Amino acid sequence: KSIVVNTMYDANDVQGSVNSVKGMVSDRLKTLTTHIADEKQYDNISGQLNALDVDFLNPFETNKVIKTIDPTKSVNPVKKKKGFFGVVGNAVFTVLNFPLLLLWRKWARPKVWEPEFMGTLRFGFALLAYPVYYALLFTVIALLCNGIVGLGAIVFLFLYNWLYVRTN
The missing domain is CATH 1.10.1200 (Non-ribosomal Peptide Synthetase Peptidyl Carrier Protein; Chain A)
Structure with missing residues (x-):
């Protein structure tokens, strides 16, 4: 209203x-929005919400669940299992995206002054950096081999990155 x-x-x-x-x-x-009023019990409440696998995109239902849980009850964090890719997939992702990961970790991420802005900066960085990276990679591969191989490599890298992000 x-x-x-x-x-x-x-x-x-x-x-x-x-x-x-x-x-x-x-x-x-x-x-x-999902609102946890008790800052002292925030970890306990969010841990229970994660254990219950609530849908944080539905704040009305999540806030109802918050009213029913015991804020003093501590829950061990749920360890997320490695997805489809596992350790090997993570290593391949790191090697394929090394220039961008290096640029992100050494230059862009240290510039974030507030943790709330990390997601926004990461989105903006990826939105700007990946097209440039793909264009440079395509150009180098096309010059070394040919345009079809360059295009195939870029499509493969895009699909691999997309699948990696979706499963991890």
């Missing part, structure tokens, strides 16, 4: 009006 701020404005108490609107927005956001 929309928030009608005109009715919340008090010319004699501007700061109070601002705080009132901020509080209303905060309350509304807590219903639209």
